[in-house]
Amino acid sequence: MNSSHPFTGLMAGLRPNRLVIAGLIGLFIGLAGLSAQAEEVELAKAEKDCLACHDKEGVKKTLQNGEVLSMRISTKAYVESMHKENSCEDCHADLDAKTHGKVKSDIKSKRDFTVSQGDVCKECHKKKYAQYDDSVHAALIKEGSKKAPLCSDCHNPHTVQSVKLVQPIEATPCVKCHEPIFKAYSKDVHGLERVAKGKSAPLCSDCHQAHDVKAASLGEGVKDTCIGCHKEALAQHADWLPNTGRHFAAISCPACHAPNAQRRVNLRLFDGATNAQISEKSGVPQFARLANDADAKGMGLDERALWSLLKEFSQEGADNKTVLRGRLEVRSGVEAHQLSEKSKALKDCNVCHKEGASPFQSVTLTIAGPDGRPLRHGVQTAVLSSLTSMDSVRGFYAIGSTRIKLLDILLVLVVAGAVCVPLGHMTIKRLFKGVRERLEAERLAAQHAAAAGAPQPDETAPK
Numbered sequence: 296m297n298s299s300h301p302f303t304g305l306m307a308g309l310r311p312n313r314l315v316i317a318g319l320i321g322l323f324i325g326l327a328g329l330s331a332q333a334e335e336v337e338l339a340k341a342e343k344d345c346l347a348c349h350d351k352e353g354v355k356k357t358l359q360n361g362e363v364l365s366m367r368i369s370t371k372a373y374v375e376s377m378h379k380e381n382s383c384e385d386c387h388a389d390l391d392a393k394t395h396g397k398v399k400s401d402i403k404s405k406r407d408f409t410v411s412q413g414d415v416c417k418e419c420h421k422k423k424y425a426q427y428d429d430s431v432h433a434a435l436i437k438e439g440s441k442k443a444p445l446c447s448d449c450h451n452p453h454t455v456q457s458v459k460l461v462q463p464i465e466a467t468p469c470v471k472c473h474e475p476i477f478k479a480y481s482k483d484v485h486g487l488e489r490v491a492k493g494k495s496a497p498l499c500s501d502c503h504q505a506h507d508v509k510a511a512s513l514g515e516g517v518k519d520t521c522i523g524c525h526k527e528a529l530a531q532h533a534d535w536l537p538n539t540g541r542h543f544a545a546i547s548c549p550a551c552h553a554p555n556a557q558r559r560v561n562l563r564l565f566d567g568a569t570n571a572q573i574s575e576k577s578g579v580p581q582f583a584r585l586a587n588d589a590d591a592k593g594m595g596l597d598e599r600a601l602w603s604l605l606k607e608f609s610q611e612g613a614d615n616k617t618v619l620r621g622r623l624e625v626r627s628g629v630e631a632h633q634l635s636e637k638s639k640a641l642k643d644c645n646v647c648h649k650e651g652a653s654p655f656q657s658v659t660l661t662i663a664g665p666d667g668r669p670l671r672h673g674v675q676t677a678v679l680s681s682l683t684s685m686d687s688v689r690g691f692y693a694i695g696s697t698r699i700k701l702l703d704i705l706l707v708l709v710v711a712g713a714v715c716v717p718l719g720h721m722t723i724k725r726l727f728k729g730v731r732e733r734l735e736a737e738r739l740a741a742q743h744a745a746a747a748g749a750p751q752p753d754e755t756a757p758k
């Protein structure tokens with residue numbers, strides 16, 4: 296954004312007098328060097344000792360696991376960093392001046408050392424720390440992950456520059472651990488726009504946050520963030536997509552905007568009363584065990600297994616309030632970052648609204664794990680069209696993709712209706728209301744039947 300630095304402009308303008316300028320610049324640099332030295336001397340009062348040993352070529356330490364940790368801190372980079380006002384001791388208060396550098400310290404591995412310094416930033420950056428502490432990354436660290444990031448994985452404390460500077464997209468710290476996603480992103484509509492036009496298009500942290508990173512498919516996912524920038528999205532889709540709100544609630548944006556992606560239905564467990572996504576009861580991982588028990592052959596959960604799992608995860612005291620929320624999404628993280636320009640987006644109703652539609656041929660059940668990330672188990676596709684489970688899969692069926700023929704006919708009406716709006720509109724709404732009411736009645740009947748024949752809790756209890 297500051298590409299037109301006044302100095303660069305000056306240089307370009309004065310090219311003919313190159314020699315004179317070069318001389319002037321030499322003088323200028325000389326003076327700047329003097330003042331930088333003056334600054335260094337000031338810095339050195341506290342830091343000189345440390346840097347005398349640590350800004351030497353080749354200072355390093357072999358750790359217990361054989362890794363070599365470079366001990367070199369560049370004075371130049373430090374003086375230019377955002378932490379130049381800080382003393383080394385602000386962050387390295389735990390060093391013992393008497394023995395330091397003379398007695399070898401025990402450090403197992405690079406990772407161990409990083410983790411041991413993990414709380415250093417807390418005092419001065421309380422707000423960022425609190426946000427980070429609530430993230431999926433921090434949850435992973437607490438679980439003992441060796442791969443999730445700490446502050447210093449994303450910000451080198453000795454060289455950190457202002458994050459407000461425009462950077463090449465490759466400089467975003469997310470790249471080093473999410474490389475396949477970065478590669479996809481850099482070629483998608485936002486990555487290309489970001490490179491061409493700068494900050495108006497989102498980089499990773501604009502959609503996921505930098506510190507308060509949450510599992511991407513949790514709750515509403517990043518939908519609201521998309522709409523935050525694309526404020527007209529709802530209205531623009533309403534021009535051609537009936538019941539836009541419902542479609543937006545039931546389909547993740549990339550499911551239509553990554554045109555070549557494979558799609559699937561994700562059934563997510565929600566507490567019907569509080570509307571919160573249900574997560575693994577902390578400490579006692581049981582989802583994987585229950586799901587594996589119920590699906591010994593690995594064919595995917597059938598209706599009955601799904602039903603008893605639902606019961607198992609119902610909150611204490613609540614009267615089977617657990618519901619499933621269906622959501623159509625892409626199958627992989629990479630595909631979620633292959634968004635294309637609008638002309639390539641999925642507009643063909645038939646891709647979803649026809650019998651045997653491909654997005655409905657892959658179904659998973661998810662629950663939020665202790666770190667907020669989804670735990671998955673496969674579900675048999677027949678579950679989607681069965682009425683008994685319709686109870687729990689409330690409000691999620693794509694017309695035409697199910698066995699319910701009446702709905703297929705309605706779709707034809709809807710497509711026709713889209714041509715002759717607004718007359719068709721009210722009628723369609725009313726028709727759907729009728730169908731919904733009928734389904735609701737059948738659902739209640741089915742629920743009663745199921746409740747009567749359902750396994751008792753102790754029959755399904757773990758052995």
Ligand code: HEC
Nearest residue numbers: 344345348349356366383384387395396397398399400401
């Ligand atoms: C006399 C040279 C010397 C000075 C002065 C010195 N260090 Fe070190 N420092 C070392 C050596 C040598 C090691 C590696 C020790 C080892 O092998 O265990 C080290 C290791 C470290 C480490 C790695 C962690 C650890 O405990 O081994 C940090 C951090 C560190 N120094 C920071 C500082 C800071 C901050 C200062 C100034 C307050 C400082 N050092 C001053 C020589 C020095």
Ligand code: HEC
Nearest residue numbers: 342345349365366368378381382383386409412415447452
């Ligand atoms: C803003 C906090 C902060 C300041 C200021 C700071 N350090 Fe560090 N330093 C850290 C952290 C955090 C680590 C651990 C980084 C990691 O994970 O490798 C570290 C690591 C080191 C290491 C081990 C080598 C490495 O890069 O991991 C040395 C040596 C060191 N610091 C020296 C210094 C010296 C000398 C100064 C002052 C000129 C200084 N530090 C100032 C936070 C700081």
Ligand code: HEC
Nearest residue numbers: 416420423424427444445446449450458468500504505506
């Ligand atoms: C997963 C990578 C990542 C981790 C971990 C991370 N940050 Fe950041 N941080 C970023 C990115 C990217 C930005 C710039 C974009 C932004 O602020 O949204 C940033 C910005 C910042 C800023 C400047 C904010 C501003 O608006 O001026 C501070 C300060 C900061 N981080 C401190 C921390 C501290 C302290 C921690 C640890 C508690 C931490 N960060 C952990 C990626 C990370």
Ligand code: HEC
Nearest residue numbers: 377381385386415416419446447450452455456457458459
């Ligand atoms: C002793 C206080 C102190 C500690 C400890 C500290 N910082 Fe800072 N940090 C500062 C100050 C002061 C600034 C510059 C002022 C500002 O925020 O604009 C700064 C700036 C930053 C920035 C750049 C913010 C921007 O505006 O772009 C980042 C990123 C950052 N710190 C990360 C860290 C990380 C990571 C750690 C832990 C390894 C850490 N800091 C530890 C005081 C501290």
Ligand code: HEC
Nearest residue numbers: 469473476477480497498499502511512516517547628631
């Ligand atoms: C335009 C917004 C946007 C940007 C920019 C973006 N993402 Fe995503 N990201 C998403 C969406 C949407 C999903 C899928 C969420 C869902 O299932 O609904 C996702 C999913 C993810 C996931 C989870 C993948 C999985 O396996 O479930 C990760 C990790 C991720 N993104 C990292 C990144 C990284 C790293 C970058 C930068 C290179 C980035 N994202 C840039 C929107 C974005």
Ligand code: HEC
Nearest residue numbers: 442443444448468469472499500503505509510511512668
């Ligand atoms: C030091 C490595 C590291 C860095 C740097 C890092 N991540 Fe992660 N991240 C992980 C690991 C490990 C996981 C858990 C495994 C997974 O889901 O890929 C994770 C998980 C995630 C998830 C949740 C995935 C899900 O299931 O929905 C998101 C979103 C995410 N990261 C985004 C980011 C963003 C945005 C950045 C940069 C601001 C970033 N990560 C930087 C290692 C890292």
Ligand code: HEC
Nearest residue numbers: 518521522525528531542543546547548551637640641642
């Ligand atoms: C059912 C598929 C579908 C879903 C779901 C969907 N879109 Fe679209 N979107 C499209 C199609 C098709 C177009 C191109 C419409 C046209 O032909 O003008 C489009 C156009 C757009 C445009 C360009 C609008 C314009 O007219 O310039 C944006 C921005 C957009 N979508 C964002 C989103 C966001 C954000 C979401 C999620 C909240 C989303 N879309 C969900 C299919 C979808």
Ligand code: HEC
Nearest residue numbers: 484488495496497501517520521524548549552635636637
């Ligand atoms: C930080 C703002 C921002 C966020 C967040 C954001 N976008 Fe965008 N998006 C842009 C910009 C800028 C462009 C390129 C200019 C344009 O076409 O509007 C763009 C382009 C698009 C296009 C292509 C539109 C066309 O005309 O071809 C689609 C589709 C799109 N975004 C969908 C999404 C989806 C889906 C999300 C969330 C996963 C999202 N955007 C999040 C800013 C954003």
Ligand code: HEC
Nearest residue numbers: 535536537538541545643644647690691692693709710727
């Ligand atoms: C990416 C798949 C997908 C595409 C493309 C799609 N739909 Fe849908 N549609 C769904 C799903 C899933 C639902 C179920 C939503 C729910 O019940 O929450 C749905 C629901 C509906 C409903 C019923 C809404 C209600 O109130 O129950 C109508 C009508 C509809 N779609 C018409 C269309 C038309 C017309 C098009 C093409 C212009 C279209 N859809 C394109 C997936 C899709």
